[in-house]
Amino acid sequence: MAKNKFENMNIVIVGHVDHGKSTIIGRLLADTNSLPEGKLAQVKETCRRNSKPFEFAFLLDALKDEQAQGITIDAARVFFKTPKRKYIIIDAPGHIEFLKNMVTGAARAEAALLVIDAQEGVRENSKRHGYLLAMLGIKQVVVLMNKMDLINYDQVRYEKIAGEYKEFLAKIGVTADSFIPVSGFQGDNIAAASPKMPWYQGMSLLEKLDLLENKQNVKNQAFRMPVQGVYKFTADGDDRRIIAGTIETGKVRVGDNVVFYPSGKKSMVKSIERFNASVTYEDTAGSATGFTLDEQVYITRGELACLNGEPAPVITTKIKGKLFWLGKSDLNTLKKYYIKIGTQKVAAKIEKIITVLDASTLAATNTRKHVQRNEVAEVIFALDNSVAVDTAANLTETSRFVIVDNYEISGGGVVMNTLDDGQYSVSGASVSQTEITWSEHAVKREERAVRFGNKPALIIISGEMGFAKEGLAGYLERGLFLEGRIAYNLEINPAAGKSEPGADREAFLKKLAEQSNILLNAGILVITTIDHCQEQDLKIIKALTGRTVKLVWAGELRDCDGPVDLHLGGDESKEEMYFEIRKMLINSGTVLGPGYN
Ligand code: GTP
Ligand code: MG
Secondary structure, three states: OOOHHHOEEEEEEEEOOOOOHHHHHHHHHHHOOOOOOOHHHHHHHHHHHOOOOOOHHHHHHHOOOOEEOOEEEEOOEEEEEOOOOEEEEEEOOOHHHHHHHHHHOOOOOOEEEEEEEOOOOOOHHHHHHHHHHHHOOOOEEEEEEEOHHHHOOOHHHHHHHHHHHHHHHHHOOOOOOEEEEOEOOOOEOOOOOOOOOOOOOOOOHHHHHHHOOOOHHHHHOOOEEEEEEEEEOOOOOOOOEEEEEEOOEOEEEOOOEEEEEOOOEEEEEEEEEOOOOOOEOEEEOOOEEEEEEOOOOOOOOOOEEEEOOOOOOEEEEEEEEEEEEOOOOOEEOOOEEEEEEOOEEEEEEEEEEEEEEEOOOOOEEOOOOEEOOOEEEEEEEEEEEEEEEOOOOOOOHHHEEEEEEOOEEEEEEEEEEEOOOOOOOOOHHHHHHHOOOOOOOOOOHHHHHHHHOEOOEEEEEEEOOOOOHHHHHHHHHHHHHHOOOOEEEOOOOOOOOOOOOOHHHHHHHHHHHHHHHHHHHOOOEEEEEOOOOOHHHHHHHHHHHOOOEEEEEEOOOOOOOOOOOEEEOOOOOHHHHHHHHHHHHHHOOOEOOOOOO
């Protein structure tokens, strides 16, 4: 019992204008004795005095500024409780506002009640809202066929509408939990079974609510916490920093190894800190929390905290998304927008509009160059910076995004796919293999650099086939060593993939990066050779090492498809080439002066 006291469940109520959403909620409050003493009588009396008919929806307005017996109503949220748990019901008045709430995640609901007026039947918003629920991944949908009193509790009409709506839901891949015939006005099948519909054997709304599943899934998924901010304890002598945010999915415990994306920085959870709450060793989805780290890493708002060993998000600048557009002006491919995913915010352009769909008729076109308000579209976004995302199929919560146009939320949706953006993604697996260490050692990087006379860097010697790269690499190693630098010529067994692009090539580059990382961490100038090094190879190496990489190209023919740091003709003596390389290293600040030029 004590445990349930804290269980909260978010429910969103949607449906076409005037189909009876607020009435149903008002009735639910009244019939579960959730209203403050005398409230119902008071509202009825006010109506009588003003000669207007009483509406259960008025109860919601009347309660807005009130806080009694655990019921409070703010903007559009109604709180009420059953012996099982507390419910937060999100009832939105206007259509556009409702959609905005939905896409911004204010209505991060576990389940939805979708109201259809039995007399009026299925309307375009009945469908649009159903579509949106499906798109945002709200899987539990209870359809309430309201105003049954107006059709004499007719089973045939109920079945006709239910059949029609089921058909629509089937097309968008949703199975409704149940179709409950109700009358919000008369109180049928709301808090108790109605004697007026003996043909209906199912549950009342109240019974159904308590049987809906709450957050179970999200707690068992991979840990995801978008970082909202990093806060310093201010008390004397306390230098801890708290990484704060709301846990979207999964759980985190003291001692867990966290990885922040897109940076790939890692550390261990030292303590979990919650504002005004008791000390804890574990925190789970839905909780606004914070944690301190074992080793300080520099983290800022916008990173996505994940756990090492769990499925990693994808880091990319190109995503395929499905969105619902609410903007005043059309969405087009020329304009710059902002896209917000979790706490990440990045400028974006629509690279391509793939399909545009009417969410109520489901009619689609593939030739449109813009998307109008209330339309659904599949588009490809090109982002200015990398983001860490999940796809809707893998983790709905962290796949959701919002689009901002001129400071206004103008649309939202989910990431369907991430696309190869030509940049090498640092996936969770490769980061852990290569162990990028950002933590501070007892000896600082700068101290090593001063002692050695050089900063760590990876010097790649590449060039035309047949050029004796290994010989030059060895000469460079010896030269740098003799003048007091710490240099090491790292030769990776060239048998696998050294020359040919492809899977083997990638494996070779990964191995090279892994081994270089250890040496680079130790502050060493690492020298290596790669046949015919191309821009993509460099991207992979740079992504995996996160350090300075210098490419020296030797040979008259320079057929590297990207920039090089130094191009040698290949006719020079080794000594001349050595001095050229050394000059490039000094000019770029990799090899430190004074006295070496
Ligand atoms: P918006 O917030 O404007 O989208 O409307 P809503 O869906 O909240 O509808 P609301 O509850 O305000 O009800 C609209 C009208 O329908 C009101 O006049 C209600 O009295 C009436 N109504 C709602 N439920 C029932 C019902 O079960 N039977 C009858 N006869 N009337 C109902
Ligand atoms: Mg309403």
